[in-house]
Amino acid sequence: MPETTPKGLTGLAFGGDYNPEQWPEDVRHEDVRLMREAGVTMVSVGIFSWALLEPTPGTYEFGWLDRLLDLLHDNGIRADLGTPTVAPPAWFYREHPDALPVAADGTRYAFGSRGAICHSNTHYRAAAANITTRLATRYADHPALALWHVHNEYGVPVSACYCESCAAHFRRWLTRTYGTVEALNEAWGTAFWGQRYADFGQIDPPRLTPTVGNPAQALDHRRFADETMRENFVAERDILHRLAPGIPVTTNFMTALSQCDSVDYWAWGREVDLVTNDHYLITDGRRTHVNLAMAADLTRSVAGGAPWLLLEHSTSGVNWQPRNPAKAPGQMARNSLAHVARGSEGAMFFQWRQSRRGAEKFHSSMLPHAGTDSRVWREVVELGASVEALAPVKGTRTVADVAVLWDWHSWWAQGLQWRPSEDHDARERADAFYEALYDRHLTVDFAHPETDLSAYPLVVVPALYLMTEAAGNNLREYVESGGTLVVSYFSGIVDEHDAVHAGPYPGALRDVLGLTVEEFSPLLAGERTRITGPDGCELTGDVWTEFVVPRGAETVWTYADGLTAGHPAVTRNRLGQGSAWYVSTRLGAQGLDALLGRAAHDARIAPRAELPRDVEVVRRAGESGTYLFAVNHTSTDAKVPLDAHGTELLTGERAAGRLAVPAGAVRVVRLDG
Incomplete structure (x- = not known):
């Protein structure tokens, strides 16, 4: 079995991305002196260094990296060594312009940023394997090496390419997936709008069309693009495993950012030796610490509950949002240790020394432009001491109370065009349910819809539009065995090909919920609906209503107005030893708390009202x-x-x-x- 812990790291990881190539070489001695003062234990190096390591084709300059790794080792600092395959050099693109990705509208991106890669391109794959092999051969036994860091943030900013090379690769992928074109036509529903194919050679990626294209084709292309990136990661990982055994291999995820929704992290989590994550606060007016907790819980869940590592976050403000406020005094430590609470084996940052040039020069760092006579630096030193003091928690696991179902394929399908209401946002529902559980002081594990859920007294399904029959059966068995289930509207509607399950809505969930839905009735912008329930309790919903018909379920809350007046709004179905709740409108925080309070009572989860909010x-x-x-x-x-x-x-x-x-x-x- 591959190692899963950074080699030689006895305590928690503390440090950040280190890019000394941006500075004169004599600055490095000051850097390592200050790193020791701050308690740094590991730094990430070489992630964007391909052009320095291979300045011209087949010419290699490793001397600067040799000296850097030696210096780190001499000062007791471990290295997370990157393969620089996220940023091929200018000479590579000059020789192979077809390695630049093409957008759906046919525009080919240009060199000059990062992550501009066609992952199907054979020239890129060969060059990436070559530079990875060179690094592994040279540094496999270097005493500073603790961890391999492949690429950087796969899927950002480009995941899918629509060039001819990708078209050919997509056809091969479809052939492997479906076997025959007849099976593909059935899965994609190509009888609609006359889209039937006679052979795989007629199929292109879902490029720009005059109106909406085939949603099943678009969904499969998302899967193909994700799998193609993962193929390239696995190719590099296998080189590193072969040439540098005993050193774990990772790549940094971005699990909870909606900006990085092109990656199925359930699948990626099975391929890395150590799950790592990058997290940055989204300062849009919401409670940023709730999203932080969600990201940490999701990352831990992708790791199968095992310890993971926060590989990047910020000491203060970032530079890529419309407005980038500084963190308040103490917030950096609070953010960092909240990640540790939820399973991280340390706190790493982007980056060590703040850049003077380039696109991220206003992104905060451990050593800011203001130098060591600054609040940020003093807090970094204090945090380093705290991280050192928490070394005993290394290897322990976070204890969860409930589970929330999460599936990137469902997010992909939900995000396709022509759905009943553009106001329904599946990710918003996931955030809202998570926040409601957070406010009840319940620690969340996220789970794939088909995984074993028997360890959880309560399982929440925020909005999973796509759900397989296997997932539906899994939830029914969970409830029959004594579990409590809460399901939000527009869940269980389609199968893995975006085809509506045969029969009434909600398809895969009809049996477990004990109801059918005759018709969706989304609300217009600004409209609200009142629902009345137990003891005269009245709640408010918006965005969505449904014509729900109980088929064994009891009505708990009822629509009081609008087209659905008199119809059930929230139901509860007793099934076997458990119960399943369904809510058919979008509830706000008060409504979600009322609903989850009743479900938690069913699940025998005691209230934790003595704990203060936040x-x-x-x-x-x-x-x-x-x-x-x-x-x-x-x-x-x-x-x-x-x-x-x-x-x-x-x-x-x-x-x-x-x-x-x-x-x-x-x-x-x-x-x-």
């Missing part, structure tokens, strides 16, 4: 013990109840009864026993 409490447990993390995102001091005595690792103080967590601070208690 104070998250998460546990990690393993052979070294049980650790309670308390993260206070508020401006008020908080008290967190403890069910055992323990020692607070960041202050060394004993803790019992109620743990004091100052405003904006983090406390980590190693519980006795």
Whole structure:
């Protein structure tokens, strides 16, 4: 089995991307001195260095990297060594302009950014394998090497290419997938609009068409593009495994960013030795720490519950959003340790020294333009000490309470054109349900719809439009065996080919929910609907309503107005030993809390009302013990109840009864026993 822990790293990882090629070589000695002052244990190097390593075809210059790795090793700093295949050199594109990707409208992108790659291009594949082989041969036994870092953020900014090389590759992929063109015609429904194919050679990628194209074709092209990128990762990984055994191989994911929705991380998680993630706060007015928690929980879930590593985040503001505010004092440490609470084996940043030139010169760094006499630097040094103090948590696992179903293929299908309402946003529903669970202080595991769910008393399905029959059967068995299920509207509608399940909606979920839906009735912009329920409780929905017909389910809330007045809005179906809830409108925070409160009661999950809002409490447990993390995102001091005595690792103080967590601070208690 490949190693899954960075070699030689005895504690948690702390550091960032290090790009010394941007600076005179004598700056490196100052860098490593300051790294030691800050407590840095590992840095990522060489990720964008192809043009320096191979300045002309077949000419290699490794001396600068030799000296860098030696310097890091001499100072006790481990190296996450990149294969620089995300940014081929200018000379490569001059020789092979067909390696630049083509957009759906036929435009070929130009050299001068990053990630401009046609992943089907044979010249790119050969050159990537060559530079990877050269690096692995030279550095396999270097004492600084802890981890291999293949490429960078696959799918950003380009995942799919529509050139002729990709068209030929797509046809080969379709032939392997379907076997016969008749099977493809059936799966794609090509009888519609006269799109039937006589052979695979007639099929192109879903390029620009006068109106909406075939949705099943577009969905399969998303799968093809994702698998093609993954083929290239696996090719590099296998070279590294062969030539540098004992060193784990990773590539950095971006699991919860909607900007990176082109990657099926369930599939990618099975291919890397260590799951790593990049996370940046999206400062759009929402509670950024909730999205952070969601990203960490999703990354841990992609890792199968095993420890993972935060490979990039920011010390303060970024530079690529419309508005890029600085982080508040203490926020950097709070963000970093919240990731650790949810399973990360450290906190890494982009980047070590802030760039003076290039597109990211205003992106914050560990060592900012302001130098060491700055708030950011002082907080970096303080955080380094905290990360060192948390070394005992290494190898432990985060303990989850509930599961949320998540499937990138469903997001892809939901995002295609001509759906009942452009106001319905499946990702918004996932965020909203997650936030409601977060506010109930429940730690979430994400799960694929077909995986074993028996460990969870409560499973939530926010909006999974695409659901296989196997997934539907899995959920029915889960409920029959005693589980509690909550399903949001427009779920279970189509199969893996975007074909509506035969019979009434909601297709794959009819049996478990004990109902059918005769018709969707989306609301117009600004319209709202009232629903009334138990003890006169009234909630408000918007965006969506449905004509629900119970087939065994009981009505809990009822539409009070609009076209669906008198019809069920929220139902509950007792099935076997469990129950399944269905909500057919878009509820706000209050409504979701009311719904989840009743479902949690069914699941025998006790309320945690004694915990203040925006104070998250998460546990990690393993052979070294049980650790309670308390993260206070508020401006008020908080008290967190403890069910055992323990020692607070960041202050060394004993803790019992109620743990004091100052405003904006983090406390980590190693519980006795």
